[in-house]
Amino acid sequence: MKFLAKIVLTTALFSGVAQAGLVVIVNPSGPDTLSKSQVSKLYLGKSKRLPSGEKVKVFERANGSAERQAFHAAITGKSESQLQAYWSRLIFTGKGKPPKILGSASLIKNQVAANSAAIGYIDEADVDGSVKVLFKL
Structure with missing residues (x-):
């Protein structure tokens, strides 16, 4: 039993480390701030425009990636299966289109x-002067 507790504790510690490094990014000419609620609405298709009025392009990591799971746990509060059901419903009814999926942090940053x-969203270690960090998860 103690062995199982150590595994659970270790997993929790490492998953916390992965979450701590994610940042939400925009173009340097993009907004200076967005709230967690605004980011959540963008990623759930409830909002389609930035505060400036520009139609937003939302980029997402691949299904099943640790980054995607950590991001949605912190921002939208949805699990992978909940996201899949959510987007399936919106696509079926013609009310939404999910974010564009890109396979790597470098593709998203570019x-x-x-x-x-x-x-x-990308790992904080991948940030450079080509993008602006809105906030860290």
């Missing part, structure tokens, strides 16, 4: 850097 109305 797309956000190239588009003034884009948002994404």
